[in-house]
Amino acid sequence: MRPTKATVRLGAIRDNLEIARQFAPDSKIMAVIKANAYGHGAIEVARSLQAHVPAFAVAFAEEAVQLRDAGISRPILILQGASCDADAAEAADRDFWLMLHSRQQVERVLRADVPGPVRVWIKVDTGMHRLGLAVSELDGVCADLSASDNVQREQVLCTHLAVADELTHPMTRQQVRTLRDYASGHNLPLSIANSAAIMSWPETHASWNRPGYMLYGNDPHGFAGTEASGNPSHGLVPAMTMSSEIISIRELAPGDGIGYGLEWVARKESKIGTISMGYADGYPRHAASGTPVLVNGQRVSLVGRVSMGMISVDLTELEYVEVGDPVELWGERLSVNEVAAHAGTIGYEILSGLTGRVPVTYLP
Numbered sequence: 001m002r003p004t005k006a007t008v009r010l011g012a013i014r015d016n017l018e019i020a021r022q023f024a025p026d027s028k029i030m031a032v033i034k035a036n037a038y039g040h041g042a043i044e045v046a047r048s049l050q051a052h053v054p055a056f057a058v059a060f061a062e063e064a065v066q067l068r069d070a071g072i073s074r075p076i077l078i079l080q081g082a083s084c085d086a087d088a089a090e091a092a093d094r095d096f097w098l099m100l101h102s103r104q105q106v107e108r109v110l111r112a113d114v115p116g117p118v119r120v121w122i123k124v125d126t127g128m129h130r131l132g133l134a135v136s137e138l139d140g141v142c143a144d145l146s147a148s149d150n151v152q153r154e155q156v157l158c159t160h161l162a163v164a165d166e167l168t169h170p171m172t173r174q175q176v177r178t179l180r181d182y183a184s185g186h187n188l189p190l191s192i193a194n195s196a197a198i199m200s201w202p203e204t205h206a207s208w209n210r211p212g213y214m215l216y217g218n219d220p221h222g223f224a225g226t227e228a229s230g231n232p233s234h235g236l237v238p239a240m241t242m243s244s245e246i247i248s249i250r251e252l253a254p255g256d257g258i259g260y261g262l263e264w265v266a267r268k269e270s271k272i273g274t275i276s277m278g279y280a281d282g283y284p285r286h287a288a289s290g291t292p293v294l295v296n297g298q299r300v301s302l303v304g305r306v307s308m309g310m311i312s313v314d315l316t317e318l319e320y321v322e323v324g325d326p327v328e329l330w331g332e333r334l335s336v337n338e339v340a341a342h343a344g345t346i347g348y349e350i351l352s353g354l355t356g357r358v359p360v361t362y363l364p
């Protein structure tokens, strides 16, 4: 059997959830499990968190259907809302909550043939300019929703922050002020905070917080944030470890190149190991030579280009190493944020890009 596998510790995700709760003890937590729970397995993660959170969030209806079909019973908010009339009807039927981000989506709910009232959240564009109603549209939307039998009474006003991961950016305060100014006259529950805001912007904490990335144990401020804070992760523990083994070792003479393009060339006698992990498995193809990999728990460097199913690492400095020795690509001892930084991307992309080619083992 190929030695490459991901191990997900569900207990770590529950512990990280408690950390999110400690940051904002007065807020309810909606666990964001879109994109297959950031690559961790949405059904398994939802099963493990069900007893600990009142609701989940996913991006679109198909993701919610998959969870319901698997027996997940908590309400599931669909962050992009109903994409068609059938989505709106299904929401009432299956206890999906709908984000309404445009007038068109409001109309869709108002005219839907629903078996009962749907719970809706109203997405407000306070500056990210991706989705959401303008503040000037809210009076009309709230009035129409309140007058409709298709809609449950208490609606939540929601916005998404564009730069919550930048600790001093003025935009976050401005976005919060825009939403709170409107809400103060209307007594509506609010939802603002993602992971970065939960950790860094107490003024964003509201009725509902929506943590995603931090639940999986990674710092949403990225590798730079991790370094700068001096407190690597506020106690967050990465839930996934991507591991493998060395499958081959060879000695290179000065001038010998490695892999496609022979891009990395040995300057001295070098011992090079091959690992069965590549971009088809979700390892970032743009990871540069020098990207850290743990072999026997020791840091070594990726060398040469990432192939579809293999990478090479420089083992020259290791005293003892042989075929079959254990490898960690990222996980508890090597932050996925750090790997991402060497690949010009973010940990979010690496985790959510996992394809299913690598088997996942779950630990309680």
Ligand SMILES: *Cc1c(COP(=O)(O)O)cnc(C)c1O
Residues within 6 Å of the ligand: 032, 034, 079, 160, 193, 194, 195, 196, 210, 211, 212, 213, 214, 220
């Ligand atoms: C993905 C998402 C979140 C979670 O963001 P994290 O940075 O992963 O915590 C929260 N709210 C919305 C609307 C999202 O799309």
